[in-house]
Amino acid sequence: MRVPKKERQTELQHTIEQNPFITDEALATHFNVSIQTIRLDRMEMKIPELRERIKHVATERLDDVRTLTENEVIGDMIDLKLDTSAISILEILPEHAFSRNAIARGHILFAQANSLAIALIDDELALTTKANVQFTRSVHVGERVVAKAFVSSHRQDGRSDINVESFVGDECVFIGEFTVYRSSKEESK
Amino acid sequence: MRVPKKERQTELQHTIEQNPFITDEALATHFNVSIQTIRLDRMEMKIPELRERIKHVATERLDDVRTLTENEVIGDMIDLKLDTSAISILEILPEHAFSRNAIARGHILFAQANSLAIALIDDELALTTKANVQFTRSVHVGERVVAKAFVSSHRQDGRSDINVESFVGDECVFIGEFTVYRSSKEESK
DNA sequence: ACTACCATTATTACCTGGTACTAATAGTAG
DNA sequence: CTACTATTAGTACCAGGTAATAATGGTAGT
Secondary structure, three states: OOOOHHHHHHHHHHHHHHOOOOOHHHHHHHHOOOHHHHHHHHHHHOOOOHHHHHHHHHHHHHHHHHHHHOOOOOOEEEEEEOOOEEEEEEEOOHHHEOOOOOEEOHHHHHHHHHHHHHHHOOOOOEEEEEEEEEEOOOOEOOOEEEEEEEEEEEOOOOEEEEEEEEEEOOEEEEEEEEEEEEOOOOOOO | OOOOHHHHHHHHHHHHHHOOOOOHHHHHHHHOOOHHHHHHHHHHHOOOOHHHHHHHHHHHHHHHHHHHHOOOOOOEEEEEEOOOEEEEEEEOOHHHEOOOOOEEOHHHHHHHHHHHHHHHOOOOOEEEEEEEEEEOOOOEOOOEEEEEEEEEEEOOOOEEEEEEEEEEOOEEEEEEEEEEEEOOOOOOO
């Protein structure tokens, strides 16, 4: 026995996860066992065949693109009191940042704050009409940005003013004042 | 002849682009021709076989996610005079908008303008420090937003002021004033 | 030492979705 | 009537498998 079965199987899983494009034949020579052994292993581990794996990667792609851009709130909402206050968290990933220096693009922080402000307004149609923002510290990949939004005023003209402050730890990285238009002008529900 | 060859081929290309996961057999029944005809068509149009198409989509996955979010300029830059002015165009797609009303999210317009402002500055490291924006008209899916940015001042403290105005046709939909920090403080190169 | 059991390997038939090639048929234009 | 094009048919072959059945080898229990 070259390597215990169990060990080979866990390693097999690892190998395939890292490179789903590998054939059973390649795996067989890699582990120095027969193709049949690899197939028995895949059966036991419920790992699908090469083509299925490739197809899976391909179909995942479309979903992925959507979740990134079509997301209603950029970041994860962790608290929401409608028409009052809300909090969301966004972890800065490499795709949110400039590749040169790993600093988050300004519009990512803006997007988090803007989405939060819109979500905060309990209305069918809420649209940002004005924003005034400051980027007080650069944010790097890997940092978690906590955005806190609260409504400062519900005006009579169908607009609301919302303040958003975003933090990394206890450091303020972003300050924004958003004016949001509400479709229905009454404040109550 | 059900449909002229040429017409079928262009339609074939279209069909496969929209659904790369379709087999020759399915295409054959769809176009009401034989499998061989489909294969001849694919040969002529240099369209690869199903598995190759799937593999292509799968390998493109990583790259593609990048192009959407990591894109240096959101939208297509069509004119750039460094440190002076720049223009980009962005077509509003469904994923840029609220699904309920097909109105573009504010941060999409902000992202276009912000990216353009950053790209305009001829510097290794340019970061937005402040922005003041107004959304003067809602933009709908299918509209093409033309953003025009120009530098209004290069300040001595390493900051530049950039004005961005975005239009759909001749209607102004967005106005923004961005303050951008430059890493190297000299204006010349 | 014998048996039971497990892991491994081998073999065979079959599947999908093709490539590559050759040949036959149908329809149309000159 | 012929030439040409489009289409269809058929065959051999391929990769990368599934499914099932059988043979081999080693190790543990008693």
